[in-house]
Amino acid sequence: MSDLLAAxxxxxxxxAFHIIFAVVGIAMPVMMVVAERRWQVTGHAIYLDLAQRWxxxxxxxxxxxxxxxxxxxxxxxxxWPEFMRFAGPIIGMPFSxxxxxxxxxxxxxxxxLYGWDxxxxxxxxxxxxxxxxxxxxxxxxxxxxxAWMNAPAGFELVNGQAVNVDxxxxxxxxxxxxxxxxxxxxxxxxxxxxxxxxxxxxxxxDPANAFHRRALAIALIVGAPAAVLQPISxxxxxxxxxxxxxxxxxxxxxLFQTRAGAPLTLGGxxxxxxxxxxxxxxxxxxxxxxxxxxxxxxxKGLDAAPRDEWPNVPAVHLAFxxxxxxxxxxxxxxxxxxxxxxxxxDLAHDRWLLRAIALATPLGFIAVExxxxxxxxxxxxxxxxxVLKTADAVTPMPGLIVPFLTFTLLYCFLGVIVAWLLYxxxxxxxxxxxxxxxxxxxxxxxxxxxxxx
Amino acid sequence: MxxxxxxxxxxxxxxxxxxxxxxxxxxxxxxxxxxxxxRKERQRDLIAHAIGPVWEANHVWLxxxxxxxxxxxxxxxxxxxxxxHIPLSLVLIGIVLRGSxxxxxxxxxxxxxxxxxxxxxxxxxxxxxxxxxxxxxGAVASGAVSGxxxxxxxFFAVYVAPWLTPFALSVGLFALVAFAFLAAVYLxxxxxxxxxxxxxxxxxxxxxxxxxxxxxxxxxxxxxxxPRVRAGLILAPWAVPLHLVTxxxxxxxxxxxxxxxxxxARxxxxxxxxxxxxxxxxxxxxxxxxxxxxxxxxAAPAATLRLLVGALALGAVxxxxxxxxxxxxxxxxxxx
Numbered sequence: 001m002s003d004l005l006a007a008x009x010x011x012x013x014x015x016a017f018h019i020i021f022a023v024v025g026i027a028m029p030v031m032m033v034v035a036e037r038r039w040q041v042t043g044h045a046i047y048l049d050l051a052q053r054w055x056x057x058x059x060x061x062x063x064x065x066x067x068x069x070x071x072x073x074x075x076x077x078x079x080w081p082e083f084m085r086f087a088g089p090i091i092g093m094p095f096s097x098x099x100x101x102x103x104x105x106x107x108x109x110x111x112x113l114y115g116w117d118x119x120x121x122x123x124x125x126x127x128x129x130x131x132x133x134x135x136x137x138x139x140x141x142x143x144x145x146x147a148w149m150n151a152p153a154g155f156e157l158v159n160g161q162a163v164n165v166d167x168x169x170x171x172x173x174x175x176x177x178x179x180x181x182x183x184x185x186x187x188x189x190x191x192x193x194x195x196x197x198x199x200x201x202x203x204x205x206d207p208a209n210a211f212h213r214r215a216l217a218i219a220l221i222v223g224a225p226a227a228v229l230q231p232i233s234x235x236x237x238x239x240x241x242x243x244x245x246x247x248x249x250x251x252x253x254x255l256f257q258t259r260a261g262a263p264l265t266l267g268g269x270x271x272x273x274x275x276x277x278x279x280x281x282x283x284x285x286x287x288x289x290x291x292x293x294x295x296x297x298x299x300k301g302l303d304a305a306p307r308d309e310w311p312n313v314p315a316v317h318l319a320f321x322x323x324x325x326x327x328x329x330x331x332x333x334x335x336x337x338x339x340x341x342x343x344x345x346d347l348a349h350d351r352w353l354l355r356a357i358a359l360a361t362p363l364g365f366i367a368v369e370x371x372x373x374x375x376x377x378x379x380x381x382x383x384x385x386x387v388l389k390t391a392d393a394v395t396p397m398p399g400l401i402v403p404f405l406t407f408t409l410l411y412c413f414l415g416v417i418v419a420w421l422l423y424x425x426x427x428x429x430x431x432x433x434x435x436x437x438x439x440x441x442x443x444x445x446x447x448x449x450x451x452x453x
Numbered sequence: 454m455x456x457x458x459x460x461x462x463x464x465x466x467x468x469x470x471x472x473x474x475x476x477x478x479x480x481x482x483x484x485x486x487x488x489x490x491x492r493k494e495r496q497r498d499l500i501a502h503a504i505g506p507v508w509e510a511n512h513v514w515l516x517x518x519x520x521x522x523x524x525x526x527x528x529x530x531x532x533x534x535x536x537x538h539i540p541l542s543l544v545l546i547g548i549v550l551r552g553s554x555x556x557x558x559x560x561x562x563x564x565x566x567x568x569x570x571x572x573x574x575x576x577x578x579x580x581x582x583x584x585x586x587x588x589x590x591g592a593v594a595s596g597a598v599s600g601x602x603x604x605x606x607x608f609f610a611v612y613v614a615p616w617l618t619p620f621a622l623s624v625g626l627f628a629l630v631a632f633a634f635l636a637a638v639y640l641x642x643x644x645x646x647x648x649x650x651x652x653x654x655x656x657x658x659x660x661x662x663x664x665x666x667x668x669x670x671x672x673x674x675x676x677x678x679x680p681r682v683r684a685g686l687i688l689a690p691w692a693v694p695l696h697l698v699t700x701x702x703x704x705x706x707x708x709x710x711x712x713x714x715x716x717x718a719r720x721x722x723x724x725x726x727x728x729x730x731x732x733x734x735x736x737x738x739x740x741x742x743x744x745x746x747x748x749x750x751x752a753a754p755a756a757t758l759r760l761l762v763g764a765l766a767l768g769a770v771x772x773x774x775x776x777x778x779x780x781x782x783x784x785x786x787x788x789x
Contacts, residue, residue: 056560063556066509067549073519074545077534084523085531089753092524093760099517100768106509107775111782114506118782165754397538397612410546414553421557 004391006400007079010407012376014072016369017411021065023368025105026139026184027191027222028058029132032112034218036125050215052116058131059113060421064414066106071407079400083383083393086162090155091148093167098141105134136184143183147175150375151244152384174244178237179375185226185233186371189330190364192223197361200354213348216357220347223364224334230327235290242291245385246300248378251313252320253287254280255301262287262299267321270313275302277317311380319373326367333360456762457752460525461741463765464518465734471514472730473635473723476628478508480636482551482579483629484656485572495649497572500636501559503643506783508555510776512548525761528751529741533589536598540589540616547582551575580629587628591621594733595679596743620671620678627667631726634660638706638722641715642784654710657718661707668729681743685736695735699728 001009032054039047073095076084108130115124148154154170155162196219199212206212241249249255254270254277255262264287268280285295292299302310333356340350347353383390481500488496523530533541558571592598597615637657644650675683686692706721739747752758 060556060560063509063552066512067552070512070516070519070548071545073516073523074534074541077523077530078538078541079534081531081534084534085527088523088527088530089525089757092520092527092753092757093764095520096517096524096761096764097768099513099520100764100772103510103513103517103768103772104775106513107779110506110510111779115782163754165756167757167760395535395538397535398608403538403542406542406546410549414549417553417557421560 001401001404003398003400004394006404007394008390010400010404011075011079013404013408013411014068014075015372015376017415018065018068018072019368019372020365021061021068022139022142023187023365024061024191024194025058025065026132026135026187028054028061028195029109029128029135030188030222031192031195031218032058033125033128033132034221035214036128038214038218040121040125046211046214049211050218055113057422058109060418062106062109064418066102068411069102078403079395080383080393081395083388086388086393087149087384090152090162090165090167090170091145094141094145094148094171098138098145101134101137101141105131105138108134136187139184139187140180143180144171144173144176146375147179148173149384150179150248150379151175151240152387157387175240178233178240182230182233182237182371185230186364186368188226189223189230189327189334190368192219192221192226193330193333193357193360193364194362195219196223197358200357201361203348204351204354204358207348216348220334220337220341220357223330224337227327227330227334227364228338231331234324234327238290239292242299245378247302247305247309247311248316248374249291250300250302250304251311251316251378252374254313254317255287255299256303258298258301258304260288260296260298261285262291262297262301264290265317268317270317272313309381311378316374316378319370319377323367323370323374326363326370330360330364330367333357455749456755456758457525457748459762460521460752460758460765461748463762464521464525465731467514467518467521469727469730471511471518472631473726474507475511475514476583476632476726477635477639478504478511479551479579479583480632480634481640482555482576483583483633484636484640484653486576486580487656490652492649492652496652499640499644499649501555503640504555505559507779508552510779512552521761521765525753525758526741526748526751527753529746532598532600532742532746533593536612536615537589537592539612540585540592544582544585544589547578547585551578551582554578583629583632584625587625588616588621590628590733591618591624591678592616593742594624594682594737595620596681597621598742600745618678620674623667623671623674623678627664627671630660630664630667631729634664635722635726638710638715638718641710642719650715654713654715657710657722658707661703661710661722665703681740682733682736686732689736691735695728695732699725699732702728 032051035047035051035054038044039051108127111119111127112124112131115127119127148170151173152170153173154166154168156164196216199216199219202212203209203216238249241252253262253265254268255265256270256275256277261284263282263284265277266281266283268277270277287299288297289295291297302313333353336356337347337353340347340353379385381389381391383393481504485497485500488494488500490496519530554571554574558568558575592615595615595618597618602611634657637653637660640653641650641657644653672683675686686696702721702725706718706725709715709718709721737743739749741748741751753761
């Protein structure tokens with residue numbers, strides 16, 4: 001394994017690991033706050049139990065997310081010092097803002113987790129709200145920095161040096177808005193469906209369980225609208241790519257030749273030698289229609305770039321197809337659930353719907369991972385699109401396979417532990433017998449019956 | 454004062470905050486490892502209780518310092534990333550294990566043997582990470598993180614020799630003792646009964662004496678290890694006043710502990726560690742990475758610096774009240 005590949009692999013593993021925790025850290029606090037608010041309004045102790053369980057889950061996931069995020073901020077320099085030397089002044093700004101947002105998140109999460117008995121209920125709920133807001137803001141700032149790598153702006157290149165640096169213009173790069181929207185919706189959709197899926201699975205065994213019924217409802221409230229909106233945001237992203245990152249779109253769609261009326265390619269395997277995609281279903285003019293909202297529009301193919309500036313086309317194409325398929329599945333299930341709920345059906349007794357939701361548990365996260373593979377692999381061989389090659393950004397230190405393997409092992413180990421702890425702490429059904437039925441307490445607000453369950 | 458100087462000072466303030474707040478969280482782990490006697494479990498509970506609500510916020514000071522460093526001083530960040538790759542990677546592993554293990558320990562549910570193992574992992578990571586952090590500081594202070602080298606230089610000379618020196622190791626030891634000292638002093642205020650408070654008072658006093666020893670060791674090795682810092686600390690016009698104030702803080706911390714005036718001890722201990730840090734910073738100024746990279750030389754373009762200082766001012770408006778609230782809720786005066 002070359003040092004460049006080892007560095008890329010270490011960065012990839014670190015990002016793939018961290019992103020799960022980052023995504024959960026954005027969406028989980030929303031569910032926790034909704035549950036707490038429901039408790040304050042209704043007085044049903046079951047909501048308090050939900051809020052506290054989700055808070056515990058958030059505590060575990062946030063801690064791992066915080067430390068793995070620290071690793072990433074250092075790895076920018078440990079693995080890509082030449083990238084940071086060039087990019088730091090231009091795009092460090094959103095990272096600094098992210099630092100503040102993350103600081104706010106950590107402070108108020110501490111207050112939320114440990115402050116149940118120390119501050120007023122209103123202040124406690126507000127602390128949870130601030131955690132949810134600053135979590136979303138951190139995510140947006142980091143994605144804005146990544147967007148700049150895809151659509152660099154805010155400087156001029158003179159003899160390989162950046163001059164006239166304008167960090168605000170860099171933040172306002174054309175990829176920033178589509179990427180930020182797409183990622184934020186992805187966070188809510190993936191987390192919402194993961195939580196909903198787990199409770200759907202438990203409801204299949206025990207449809208009357210009041211605890212899981214309410215958990216399912218809140219998780220769907222967070223996940224389903226985002227999943228429905230995501231295809232619209234995906235369309236925005238595709239149109240951005242067609243204009244600003246044509247090679248990435250060409251790789252994602254495995255479009256080898258530039259042409260008018262380009263077809264939408266579903267599935268298939270890009271044959272790099274013959275420069276054609278085999279075994280695919282083509283929808284005539286579909287890509288032109290999606291990318292430019294015009295069936296006759298010219299879409300650039302891979303032939304628009306020299307061969308040595310192509311990304312790994314099969315990987316990008318496969319990841320893209322997978323992301324789109326999974327996103328579509330989530331959107332359809334969300335619509336189905338919404339329609340059933342609107343018709344007044346009891347979702348917990350719709351066994352086919354429950355099965356469909358249970359199946360979705362890991363799919364949102366797989367869509368997030370494959371989406372990032374499209375973004376990152378699709379930009380190669382560039383680290384800053386059209387400006388700096390990844391190979392020129394890597395550290396001169398040899399032997400990078402050692403840190404790559406070390407961090408990979410560390411993350412595999414932590415992943416197993418976290419999964420086991422979540423199972424042990426969060427997913428077990430509550431011990432309170434009456435909640436196993438259609439529990440609906442009559443006692444009024446302030447009842448803390450379920451506390452400590 | 455240029456903008457670059459202001460920004461360098463802010464980075465240093467963030468490091469200072471990390472040392473006196475986050476450092477104490479590491480020190481807490483050290484005392485969890487060394488917990489003993491009749492009140493072993495109660496000592497560990499007190500430590501976990503004290504760290505729980507604040508360690509993540511305290512940890513963010515390090516992240517803030519890093520992002521400000523790579524935005525404001527990209528050349529310094531790039532060089533640190535290359536030459537100190539190994540100790541910084543080890544610091545990261547320590548940080549990951551410390552944070553995760555603490556959370557697994559406290560949120561793992563049942564108090565069984567497995568949970569106790571997480572407690573041990575947390576404590577061991579808390580012991581090793583400060584030493585590695587100190588080593589990187591020692592490597593910078595010694596002037597070993599220096600300019601471009603011939604490409605054919607051997608691996609050891611480039612990537613190991615700068616930080617594997619007696620001086621850097623002594624700074625690592627010093628950092629560990631300093632963090633343990635801070636933690637013990639703060640824990641005297643956290644303890645709600647006299648016995649526990651006395652436990653940590655004794656620990657704080659011994660750590661204070663050990664800190665003096667570690668400081669003397671660093672000083673002794675600095676002649677060879679870090680001549681520039683040593684010269685700055687002896688010859689600069691601010692040297693004598695700084696040493697006087699530092700000495701006063703040291704004596705005040707120990708005397709306050711002796712007299713059981715814990716509030717005063719906390720202030721003096723934090724001031725002592727801060728003053729020592731600033732002594733290091735001032736003695737290597739104007740260099741950010743001695744012997745050749747200055748604060749000005751490593752700085753980003755003026756447009757970036759202006760925006761960054763502006764963002765810092767705005768951020769502080771959000772951050773400082775939030776921090777105040779956090780510490781008021783959890784670290785208000787105990788009722789004893």
